[in-house]
């Protein structure tokens with residue numbers, strides 16, 4: 001933006017030099033004006049390129065650039081002689097930069113400054129002395145027309161700034177709402193609503209990532225498939241709501257027994273999957289035995305005071321070298337099936 005603004009000012013300088021060369025304006029004030037414009041451009045570019053402007057609230061120096069450019073344009077209006085008509089369109093372009101870079105409050109200030117600067121410039125042209133400063137008289141009607149156009153440019157830019165600001169604010173709100181909705185959708189897509197645990201989809205992704213990690217950095221990876229025993233009986237005897245309470249209580253119990261780095265997910269129905277990274281099979285067996293004992297020893301009390309006695313069967317499997325996650329899951333499932341077959345309420349480790 002600063003580069004584009006500098007280019008605009010350079011074009012303006014060239015136009016003013018042409019006007020002076022054609023004898024329409026006194027070259028001395030035009031040269032001084034050129035010097036002041038170049039100094040302003042150099043100062044802005046230097047401050048921005050050096051990074052010094054980053055310590056200001058407005059690092060692009062938009063307010064300073066706009067005010068400086070308006071001041072230069074107002075002076076050009078005075079010294080350009082009969083070519084002063086080029087000033088209002090230049091002012092319009094300057095204000096366009098402001099529309100996108102200034103707040104409505106700043107723009108009101110800039111517009112007031114512009115009105116004052118061009119009012120003073122108009123007065124200088126009509127009644128200003130000495131004559132070298134204000135070459136070329138103009139009919140009062142033309143002065144009024146220029147002032148009118150200048151006012152229109154300044155006021156409409158202010159209104160446009162408010163519109164742009166409101167649109168930006170609305171977009172900002174919509175963006176935030178969208179981000180919140182996305183986070184909620186992500187949460188719903190990866191969590192089991194009943195237990196609050198990660199769901200099957202999340203666990204499959206975790207399994208895939210863990211497997212990749214183990215391939216790069218070999219470490220023991222254990223998988224445990226936990227299934228509540230005779231859960232259908234609980235549902236049938238006490239109702240589905242009681243079954244839900246049991247599932248929630250079971251999830252809490254297991255979560256409390258395992259490490260925070262272990263991933264426990266609801267695999268589906270009354271089945272849960274526990275992923276233990278960097279854990280030896282013997283340690284995993286001890287842990288799952290502790291889980292089994294805790295579940296068996298902790299009755300779940302329903303809201304009506306009924307105590308449910310749960311037991312859990314677990315199949316454990318350790319990832320073998322070059323084994324895929326499906327094969328690992330299958331081995332854990334087979335171990336679970338055997339645990340059920342051998343009488344439930346036990347932990348079996350796959351061979």
Ligand SMILES: Nc1nc2c(ncn2[C@@H]2O[C@H](COP(=O)(O)OP(=O)(O)OP(=O)(O)O)[C@@H](O)[C@H]2O)c(=O)[nH]1
Pocket residue numbers: 194227228229230231232233235239240241242243244247268269270340344
């Ligand atoms: N309350 C409740 N029950 C569920 C939910 N998901 C699955 N179930 C029930 O869990 C029961 C699973 O029954 P089965 O697959 O026969 O297993 P089981 O009765 O535990 O028998 P074993 O696993 O062989 O010990 C079914 O009655 C399902 O309706 C749930 O979200 N809430």
